[in-house]
Amino acid sequence: MCVLITGDPARVHPRRVDDVTALPSFPFRDMLHDRLGARRRDQRFLDAAWADPLTGVVVLRGTDLAASPDGSTLSWISPADAPPGERLLLGAADGVVRFALLAAHDPTESLEELDEVEVSAGPVAPSVTSNFSPLRRLAQGLSALDASFAVHAAALAGWHLRHPRCSVCGELTESVCAGESRRCPSCTAQHFPRTDPAVIMTVLDDRGRCLLGHNSARPDGWFSTLAGFVEPGESPEQSVVREVQEEVGVCVDRVTYLGSQPWPFPSSLMLGFEAHASSTAVEVDGQEITAARWFTHDELRQAVTSGEVGLPTTVSIAGALITHWYGEDLPPNVRQL
Numbered sequence: 001m002c003v004l005i006t007g008d009p010a011r012v013h014p015r016r017v018d019d020v021t022a023l024p025s026f027p028f029r030d031m032l033h034d035r036l037g038a039r040r041r042d043q044r045f046l047d048a049a050w051a052d053p054l055t056g057v058v059v060l061r062g063t064d065l066a067a068s069p070d071g072s073t074l075s076w077i078s079p080a081d082a083p084p085g086e087r088l089l090l091g092a093a094d095g096v097v098r099f100a101l102l103a104a105h106d107p108t109e110s111l112e113e114l115d116e117v118e119v120s121a122g123p124v125a126p127s128v129t130s131n132f133s134p135l136r137r138l139a140q141g142l143s144a145l146d147a148s149f150a151v152h153a154a155a156l157a158g159w160h161l162r163h164p165r166c167s168v169c170g171e172l173t174e175s176v177c178a179g180e181s182r183r184c185p186s187c188t189a190q191h192f193p194r195t196d197p198a199v200i201m202t203v204l205d206d207r208g209r210c211l212l213g214h215n216s217a218r219p220d221g222w223f224s225t226l227a228g229f230v231e232p233g234e235s236p237e238q239s240v241v242r243e244v245q246e247e248v249g250v251c252v253d254r255v256t257y258l259g260s261q262p263w264p265f266p267s268s269l270m271l272g273f274e275a276h277a278s279s280t281a282v283e284v285d286g287q288e289i290t291a292a293r294w295f296t297h298d299e300l301r302q303a304v305t306s307g308e309v310g311l312p313t314t315v316s317i318a319g320a321l322i323t324h325w326y327g328e329d330l331p332p333n334v335r336q337l
């Protein structure tokens with residue numbers, strides 16, 4: 001049996017975003033699968049899809065994904081081979097339906113907690129010891145299609161695992177609509193997945209220099225874009241102005257949106273901007289940012305090639321933002337982590 005996917009013919013897949021972002025490529029930029037949102041309440045469709053041996057299932061342990069040891073492919077299995085667990089509909093690609101399966105999770109096993117706006121400063125090697133890998137390890141090795149499913153699965157799994165109880169009455173909730181949301185059986189409140197917007201930005205002055213900061217959580221010598229969460233009641237553009245002011249004491253105006261990146265570590269959406277500096281004197285906050293420097297193109301190239309400075313790799317949109325300003329591929333890092 002093969003489940004026929006009859007989506008809206010007006011929908012065009014894959015969806016790339018070359019027409020809406022000027023940034024060079026970065027992981028999770030393209031959504032290459034149809035999320036089949038209209039099918040999440042269609043139990044007949046869901047049952048038929050699960051009965052189809054061609055349907056693909058990727059198992060998650062916590063938010064780690066089943067993948068080949070070298071991190072090059074997700075490990076797709078048939079539903080009949082899937083262990084017990086929560087089924088989450090991811091969607092379809094090339095006429096094949098895909099689910100994520102949340103394997104029974106030991107609640108005493110804590111989830112990997114990461115700095116939500118952490119900017120990766122270096123490469124993360126694929127796992128060589130486990131069939132389950134964090135998305136961060138897989139980000140650069142997966143095909144664009146597997147990456148499209150992987151970021152969806154990890155983000156959705158992370159939300160389900162972190163929100164087992166109703167935020168209104170405290171009762172345990174249940175997943176409904178193939179994982180689209182959770183429902184409270186006690187007060188009937190419905191809870192939908194959360195995404196936390198964060199801004200990440202290059203700051204450029206009238207001389208064309210770029211301001212990069214050193215985050216106190218990173219090894220010495222590693223510089224990247226500034227970043228921070230959008231606060232309640234604040235627009236992303238206002239957040240850019242505030243974050244730059246708070247972190248490095250620089251005033252910015254002319255805030256331009258360049259592109260975004262899902263960043264499910266655990267639940268962020270990185271909104272990438274370029275901002276023009278109306279002042280250039282730097283005064284770092286000394287807490288999150290302990291150093292900040294203006295770089296010309298030549299200064300950055302010399303600093304990186306000499307090993308004085310390290311830059312973010314291509315996992316994060318930070319690298320794409322800096323590359324957008326630099327105008328060509330960034331020089332490879334010499335500095336060791």
Ligand SMILES: [Zn+2]
Nearest residue numbers: 166169184187
């Ligand atoms: Zn409730």
